[in-house]
Amino acid sequence: MTSLFRGASRAAMILALAAPAAAFAGTISGTVTDGTGTRALQSTQLRIIELGRVAEAGKDGSYRFPEVPAGTYTIEARYVGADVVQRSVTVPESGDVDADIRIGSNIDASIIVIGQVANMTSALSRQRAADGVESVLTRDAVGQFPDQNVAESLRRLPGINVLNDQGEGRFVSVRGLDPELNSTAVNGVRLPAPESDVRSVALDVISSDSIESIEVKKSLTPDMDADTIGASIEINTTSAFERSKNLLTLKGEGSYNNYSEFLTPKGSVDFSQRVSDNFGISGGISYYQRRFETDNVEADGWDEDDGLITTEELNYRDYDVERRRTSANLNLDFRAGASTKLYARGIYSQFDDHEYRRETSLKLEDAGEISGSGADIDYSDEDGELSVQRSIKDRFERQRIRSLVLGGTTDTDGWHAKYSVSYAKSSERENGSIDPGNFERTFEDGGLTIGLDFADPRKPLYSVGGRPGAIADFSDPSEYELDSVQLTTLSDSRDREWAAKFDLGHEFAMDGGTFTVQAGAKARWRDKSYNLETEYWENDDLTLADVLGRQTYRITDISPVVGKHAVRSFFDANRSAFELNEFDTLLDSTLDDYSVSEDITAGYLLGRWDSATLRVIGGVRYEHTKNDIRASTVTTIEEDGTLPDGTTADEDIILITPNQFKRSYGDWLPSLTIRWEPQHDLVLRAAGYKSLVRPKLSKLAPHFTIEQNDDDEREGEFGNPDLKPYQAWNFDAGIEYYLPGNGALSAGFFYKSVKNFIVDVNLDEPGEYRGIAYDEATIPVNGDTAKIWGLELSYAQPLRFLPAPLDGLLVQTNYTYTDATGKVPNDGDASDLRKIDLPAASKHTFNVALGYEKGPVSLRVAGTYRSKYLDELGDVAAEDRIVDNHFQLDLSAKYDVTKNIQVFYEWVNINNAKYFAYNTVGDRRNLLQFEEYSWTMKFGARVKF
Numbered sequence: 001m002t003s004l005f006r007g008a009s010r011a012a013m014i015l016a017l018a019a020p021a022a023a024f025a026g027t028i029s030g031t032v033t034d035g036t037g038t039r040a041l042q043s044t045q046l047r048i049i050e051l052g053r054v055a056e057a058g059k060d061g062s063y064r065f066p067e068v069p070a071g072t073y074t075i076e077a078r079y080v081g082a083d084v085v086q087r088s089v090t091v092p093e094s095g096d097v098d099a100d101i102r103i104g105s106n107i108d109a110s111i112i113v114i115g116q117v118a119n120m121t122s123a124l125s126r127q128r129a130a131d132g133v134e135s136v137l138t139r140d141a142v143g144q145f146p147d148q149n150v151a152e153s154l155r156r157l158p159g160i161n162v163l164n165d166q167g168e169g170r171f172v173s174v175r176g177l178d179p180e181l182n183s184t185a186v187n188g189v190r191l192p193a194p195e196s197d198v199r200s201v202a203l204d205v206i207s208s209d210s211i212e213s214i215e216v217k218k219s220l221t222p223d224m225d226a227d228t229i230g231a232s233i234e235i236n237t238t239s240a241f242e243r244s245k246n247l248l249t250l251k252g253e254g255s256y257n258n259y260s261e262f263l264t265p266k267g268s269v270d271f272s273q274r275v276s277d278n279f280g281i282s283g284g285i286s287y288y289q290r291r292f293e294t295d296n297v298e299a300d301g302w303d304e305d306d307g308l309i310t311t312e313e314l315n316y317r318d319y320d321v322e323r324r325r326t327s328a329n330l331n332l333d334f335r336a337g338a339s340t341k342l343y344a345r346g347i348y349s350q351f352d353d354h355e356y357r358r359e360t361s362l363k364l365e366d367a368g369e370i371s372g373s374g375a376d377i378d379y380s381d382e383d384g385e386l387s388v389q390r391s392i393k394d395r396f397e398r399q400r401i402r403s404l405v406l407g408g409t410t411d412t413d414g415w416h417a418k419y420s421v422s423y424a425k426s427s428e429r430e431n432g433s434i435d436p437g438n439f440e441r442t443f444e445d446g447g448l449t450i451g452l453d454f455a456d457p458r459k460p461l462y463s464v465g466g467r468p469g470a471i472a473d474f475s476d477p478s479e480y481e482l483d484s485v486q487l488t489t490l491s492d493s494r495d496r497e498w499a500a501k502f503d504l505g506h507e508f509a510m511d512g513g514t515f516t517v518q519a520g521a522k523a524r525w526r527d528k529s530y531n532l533e534t535e536y537w538e539n540d541d542l543t544l545a546d547v548l549g550r551q552t553y554r555i556t557d558i559s560p561v562v563g564k565h566a567v568r569s570f571f572d573a574n575r576s577a578f579e580l581n582e583f584d585t586l587l588d589s590t591l592d593d594y595s596v597s598e599d600i601t602a603g604y605l606l607g608r609w610d611s612a613t614l615r616v617i618g619g620v621r622y623e624h625t626k627n628d629i630r631a632s633t634v635t636t637i638e639e640d641g642t643l644p645d646g647t648t649a650d651e652d653i654i655l656i657t658p659n660q661f662k663r664s665y666g667d668w669l670p671s672l673t674i675r676w677e678p679q680h681d682l683v684l685r686a687a688g689y690k691s692l693v694r695p696k697l698s699k700l701a702p703h704f705t706i707e708q709n710d711d712d713e714r715e716g717e718f719g720n721p722d723l724k725p726y727q728a729w730n731f732d733a734g735i736e737y738y739l740p741g742n743g744a745l746s747a748g749f750f751y752k753s754v755k756n757f758i759v760d761v762n763l764d765e766p767g768e769y770r771g772i773a774y775d776e777a778t779i780p781v782n783g784d785t786a787k788i789w790g791l792e793l794s795y796a797q798p799l800r801f802l803p804a805p806l807d808g809l810l811v812q813t814n815y816t817y818t819d820a821t822g823k824v825p826n827d828g829d830a831s832d833l834r835k836i837d838l839p840a841a842s843k844h845t846f847n848v849a850l851g852y853e854k855g856p857v858s859l860r861v862a863g864t865y866r867s868k869y870l871d872e873l874g875d876v877a878a879e880d881r882i883v884d885n886h887f888q889l890d891l892s893a894k895y896d897v898t899k900n901i902q903v904f905y906e907w908v909n910i911n912n913a914k915y916f917a918y919n920t921v922g923d924r925r926n927l928l929q930f931e932e933y934s935w936t937m938k939f940g941a942r943v944k945f
Contacts (some may be wrong), residue, residue, distance in 0.1 A: 006723065026096040028065040028089055032077060033244065035104040039240045041079050041353040042122070043129035045104065049074045049086075056129050060241035060333075067416045067509045075647060077101050078680065080128060081121035081742035096338075114853045115858060116810050117798045125743050126795065131617055132219035132673050132687045133732045133748060135159070139212045139238070149325065150211065150235065151203035157216055158746075158794045161845045161866035164886075164915060166294050166321055166353035167933035170204045170630040174216065175750065175790055176818030176869070178840040181693050181726070187237060187405050188420060190225065192495035194428040196530035196592070197698040201426070203233075205351040205399050205942040207327035209251070209286035211267040212238040219687035220460040222279040222604040222619035223503060224795065226669045226691045229728045233281035237329045237345060240272045240280025253904075253940025257652060259293035259552075259933065260320070264939070283330035285573045291935075294319035295555050297459060297930045301365060302879075302921040310377055312365040314452065314460065317357055318553040320564065325350040333548045342408040351399040356392070358551060359436070360558035362450055362462060363387035370625065375454040380466075385444040390480055390544055392562035395488075396434040401426045407501075407931040416518075423496070436532075439480035440546040446470045458916055458930045459555050466945035477544035477560040485571055490533040497526040505608075512569040513611030518619075521603045528697045529595035534588045536581040537571070546570065583652055590656055594631035594701035594719075599692070600624065615675040625694065626664040629721050633657040633772070640710040659702040661721040663865040667692055683736040691730060695723040695758055699780045704772060716774035724756040724782050727901070732847055734792075743797025752788040757838065759824050760785050762875050776887040786822030786838055808854030816845040820944040828874050834877060840868040856896035863889045871917060881928055884916040900945065906938040 032044040047054045048065060049061025050073050053062045057406040065495035065674025068092045077085040082103045089099045119138050135157040152169035155162045162169035171179035179200040191201045217224070217232040224232060249270045256263050268286035275281060291828065296319060301312025332344040335429040370377065381385060407420030443507025454460045464474050473479045505518030517546045547570055571578065606619025635655040643649050671689030678684070691890030698719070705717045734748035763777045796812040800807045823833040837843075845868040851860040865887040872881040891907040 005518070006021045012709055018049065020265065021937065026068060026070075026091050026094065028068050028073075028075070028091065028097045028099055030063060030099040030101060031061040032063060032079075032101045033061055034057075034102060035102050037102060038243060038245050038448045040244075041103055041125070042242075043079075044101075045078045045129055046077045046101075047078075047612050051075055051509070052185070053514055054610050054612055057339075059236075059239055063365075064411055066411070066507060075099060075101070077103060079103050079121070080116070080125040080738060080744070102937065104540050106462070110761070113761065115852045116860065120796055120810065120812065121742060123740070126213075126215070126741075128263055128683060128736065128738065129215075131221055131615065131675060132217065132284060133685060133734055133750075134218065135216045137216075141286045149204040150206040150214065151209055153208045153211075153863050154216065154233070156812075156847055156849065156862065158317065158792050158847070159218070159816040159818075159845060160216065160847075161842055161864070165202075165204070165219065165320065165434075165459040167292070167909065167915070167931065168204055168323075171200055171203045172203055172233065173840055173842065173866075174218065174233075175788075175792070175816055176820060176840075176842040176866075177230040177788065179230075179890070180696065181228065182233055182406040183228040183231075184233045184235070185225075186235045186347050186403050186424075187406070188234070188501075189403040189405045190423050190497060190524065191401060191403065191420040191424055192403065192497050192526065192528065193783035194426040194493060194495065195586065196428065196493035196557070197490075197696065199694070199696055201401075202399075205325070205401050206235070206347075206349045207268075207286045207288060207325050208304045209284065209327065212236045212242070219685075219730070220641065220671055220689045220691055221608040221617050221673055222621045222669075222671055223518065225522070225602070225665070226621055227725075227849045228661060228728060229691055229730070229754060231695050233604055237331055237347060238270070238272060238282045240274050240282040241271055241333050241335075244274070246274060250945075251940065251942045252692070253938050255288075255290055255406050255936060257290070257292040257934065257936045259554075260291045261296075262291040264291050265288040265780040266938070278335040280333045281331070282333075283328070284328070285328040288325040289322070289745070290325075291320075292933060292936065293321045294321065294931050294933050297555060299460070299927045302919055302926045304922040308370065308372060308377070310364075310370055311452070311926070313361065313363055314462065314552065315359055316556065316558045318551050318558065318561065322354045323352075325709075326719045336408075339412040340408060340529075341412045342406075344404070344406050347475055348402045349400065352502070353395075353397045353399075355394075355395045355397075356564045357391070357436070358549065358553070358561040359391045360561065361389040361391070361426075362835065363389060372451075375457075377454070378451070378465075379450045380695060381443045381446055381448045381470075383445070383660055384448060385442055386448055387440060387442045388474065388480075389438055389440045390560065390562060391436040391438045392434065392547075392549075392564070392567050393436040393840065394564070394568055395435050396493075397430050398426060398435070399428045414507045414509075415813075416503075416505045416507065416516075418520075418722055420499075420501050422499045422501075422881075423874070424499075425494070425496040427495070428493040429489070430488050431858070433488040433491075435488050436485055436548075437485040437562065437571075438483040439562065440490065441473065441480045443470060443473070446473070448474065454927070457918075457925055457927055458914070459473075461556050461928060475560065477548055480560075481537050482542040483766075484584075485537045485539075485567065485578065487503045487535045487537060487571075489535055490531065492531045493529070495526070495528040497524055499524045509736065513609060513614075516608040516610070518608065519607075519917070521607045523599075524598075524600040524602075526598040526600070528598070529627065530593060530698070532589055532592050534585065536584040536588075537578040538581055539574075539578045539679060541568070541577070543696060553648070554846055560753050566739070587634070590632060590634050590654075591705055592703060593806065594629070594703055596630070596697040596701060597628045598697065599626045613677050617673040619671065621669040621671070622666060623669065623692075624664065624666040625667070625725075627700065627721075628663065629661045629663075629700050629702060630718060631659050631698075631701040633659055633702075633704040633706070635706040635708065637708045637823045638710045640709050643714050659704070663703055663721065665725075667725075667727070681738045681740070683738075685734045686734070687730070687732045689730050691728050693726040693728075695720075695725060695780075699723060699794065704770070706772060706774065713775075714774045716773075716777040716779075718769050718777060718779045720780045723758060723780060726754055726756055726758070728754045735860055739797055741800065744794070745790075746794045748792040750788075750790055750792070750881045752786075754786040754788060754822075756782040757786045757822055759822075761825050764827075765874075773894055784823045787822065788820040788838070788841075790816060790818035790820075792816045805854060808852050808857075810851035810853060811849070812851070813848040814846070818843055818845070826877075836873070836877075836880070837870050839870050839872070842869045857902040858894040858896075859887070863887065863893075874919065878923075879921060880922045884918065885913070886913055888913040900943060902942045904940060904942065908936040908938070909933065910935055
């Protein structure tokens, strides 16, 4: 790291000596705002025409030209959708010059009004000014869509789609790639993941009311963290200096789901206050409660035999869900003199998810006779058995994300320094969840037949036949005895990271532009752990008749069902009547526990050339990673199995051995970015760079699980502490044409060669892993090289050229094609590779929004589409889990009652878009999971002061 800074200093000295001699008299600085002087116009492009030097307005609208020779100059300011503004500035023999610039008249609605056109203009300006390939969503643009969280807001951008949970956007996929290949930061602070088994951050935790903008950076420069292949998602909250006037906004709404028939509240408060010219405070708080229902069907264990396609299990699940989302942010900004700006930014988000799931499961694996044809299958208990399970899941889960960053910038005499320290923590916690309580009835040679009708493969129906007594027992709750109540006493996932960063650069004024040498260093210290404590309680006297409830399921009749609160109430009141199953309790409380520390130190050196038409950024970054990984080897040996000492077990045994592994490695990561603007309405970009994504910490954890039966056959499931990070060479090229007046057309191409992508491999031949023998095993391994390429197309324009009243129309649309393929072992044979689409990679992503805005009326209809994708690998291609394509239609409408009062209406999932996952055993689509949620309507008001 020291050598990096020495190199930067030497380069700076050489360039300083080589720079042409001139009387550097002073600095031109100022602020760019709209015509009223109210709002800062971030990313305005400024140019000193006579010198060819360029600058860009920051978040607060400020800009700076250091070391300008004495003389009179013309500063040109360009902002998408507005007329070019020029201002004459005279720099004296000594001293600095303040040159504030206003763009647009004081009644220019295309610039100052918070509306669809203004938001599109702001986003396009920031996209145009960006170094590399970037898409931007501004705060007010988020409000134009009926989105419930940050993930859903992001899906409106080019190349973005969202992986849903219970019909609500959760994880973000960029260019059709796995969310694990993205990184996420808030105010420059990398967010750790609340969940125990992923790196990717579920953005449903963060309310869309808490943000100022979201920047999706799809190409990297050396000063950026290198651990992304999809994109770096950067979420920013507000600053008081983005507005010259104080602001207070109140918003309240009600939300109604068609299935649940509940009206739930949402509200937010946002403010921005300039306490003095040099100190400001801004922030906000929001709360959202949502109650909804989901009808779900799942199947598993598909097989084909003599032309009959059968399933081993069919589950009908009735979900009642309540989610509460609370977000708050607070920002302090201080100008400590003319050259230094300091800030403190904090964010807190809490996501509570309370889920009740009533389930009726048909266990068909051991059926005696199976018959039928086509879509109709009959399962009989003759010479076999059928099991029916009725259960309740009562789970409360709380996720929290919080971050705090202290930092600043200093600009003086051509030097630019940025510095920050930060802390972030994410957590997911359960304590006291019933997950689940199972009641079961087994039918054996009792004359029961269960028929399945797959005429609609997404929503199969069942029927019961056979002997009258067996049919009656099937629906008699007193026939279903408690199998167990699984109580999660603690599920505790914690992920936290400290970080410190320092960047230093010097700008050299040269003929026709400026050259900047910049170097920096960053250190990150991360600790992630997971601890599960679960208990299995049994009571042979408890039956379903003691805890009956009612269903709200719509697909078919799944009664009798367990009551939502009944099992918990009975269990809490009669704990002494239950007996603890110590074996299962110890086993499940040990399997998934782990802790990992990950320390990353990084340094970089770059050079940057800026002129009126050309920007080139080249350099190299080095990142060093150090891990300390801990978990356990858990071996279960059934009664009569052979123990390690050669004796025979006289009961089921659990053996637990702690594991610890340490490792470290380094990566050199070069990059080159070129931005060329041959004319003012045309921008071309190209970027080549190397990046990496480190493995999931849960995959690295050395938790080795071996199940040994009484015949000494061993089945293993292993973590892999030797996993290498994904390594990718990336290339991006794009062209953007900015339309006269407003709007833009853009096209982009991307290519990625990804080495060491990670997949879980099922091995069905005897082998050995780290000295542990197995007969079958599942192990995460590094695959071969994957190839990813694709195209992005985007068009946005207000149609003002149309005759009234159609001149209020606005169109935004984008399309992304992604081809992402790799090779994995076929049927567990490492020598036989098959080609796959990478997990979570959709080939086609399409978004379209048609808006109308005129006078007090604002309307918008938005549709989002993504094609099918691979969700999980099977042993062979036919067993792969595929998630079907998804198209959703949403509507929003707003009306300005007065200048400060707006009412709105939103209709989410108008077309009742559903979730469907399937495999292709027997060359047909076989149900794995189906869900439907119906629509949600929201209405409310926003008031500004």
